[in-house]
């Protein structure tokens with residue numbers, strides 16, 4: 370059915386939208402939820418008695434942040450930060466700007482930076498430098514998706530939901546020109562004219 374947005378979709382299912390854009394489901398919402406539950410347990414096992422402060426990167430990480438926060442037992446708080454990489458297209462330009470800072474200090478706290486996708490690594494490198502200057506007690510990085518083939522900056526995440534191939538994905542917070550964030554699944558996007566979405 371065109372435009373169907375079911376939570377029961379299967380991997381590889383293709384959905385075509387009225388605008389001619391197509392998505393192919395790569396990771397279903399069921400798999401996402403199972404993996405986040407595992408990561409939540411892993412994080413708590415790594416820090417059994419520690420208050421944990423999650424720092425989500427807007428906007429892409431909103432759903433991952435909220436699901437992850439609910440899957441870590443015990444003392445958990447969170448905050449958000451926003452960055453923009455110049456340009457609204459799918460290609461990371463490499464230039465990052467802070468557009469919204471944290472509400473509270475991270476000094477001497479154990480923080481988990483929560484990001485939607487680790488692609489070139491330039492955004493996380495920029496953020497990790499800022500956070501390090503603020504002297505957290507410990508810092509870890511959790512990303513839902515990792516596209517290692519595209520890495521420019523040598524950044525690694527401690528917790529990775531899924532390693533994916535070099536394809537442009539949308540859904541579960543990830544957008545193309547601000548659209549498709551609300552898809553429950555992670556899906557590969559194809560434009561109408563098959564224009565390349567990725568360098």
Ligand code: IMP
Nearest residue numbers: 429461487488489490491492537538543
């Ligand atoms: P990086 O700086 O190249 O690692 O990527 C930073 C940001 O680019 C991510 O937080 C996403 O917002 C965006 N991005 C990278 N790859 C994709 C993708 O495949 N789909 C949607 N957004 C992406």
